[in-house]
Amino acid sequence: MGILDKAKDALGMDGKGDEASDKAKQMQDKAKDMVDQAGDAVDDKTGGKYAGHVDKAQDAAKSAIDKMDPK
Incomplete structure (x- = not known):
């Protein structure tokens, strides 16, 4: 593998960019789900006092x- 191939790989120009982008989107969705779960846990522990x-x-x-x- 030449230096140009390595550079393309590092920049995501190897044709795998879509796969990496899809994985990143999945991770963002999972992070949002975790935010929901954490908020639900706080609501449960506080009886919804700070909903x-x-x-x-959340x-x-x-948004971040x-x-x-x-x-």
Whole structure:
């Protein structure tokens, strides 16, 4: 493998870029699911007392995840 091939691999120009992007998107979706699970756990432990604050924090976390570049 030549140096150009190695550079293309490093930049994701080897034809596998779509696969990596799909994997990154899946990871973002899983992270959002985890945010939901964490918020649900907090709501359960507090009896929903802080549900509004938890929802706001969940929305902020999901928005931050959406802003991440999936590449």
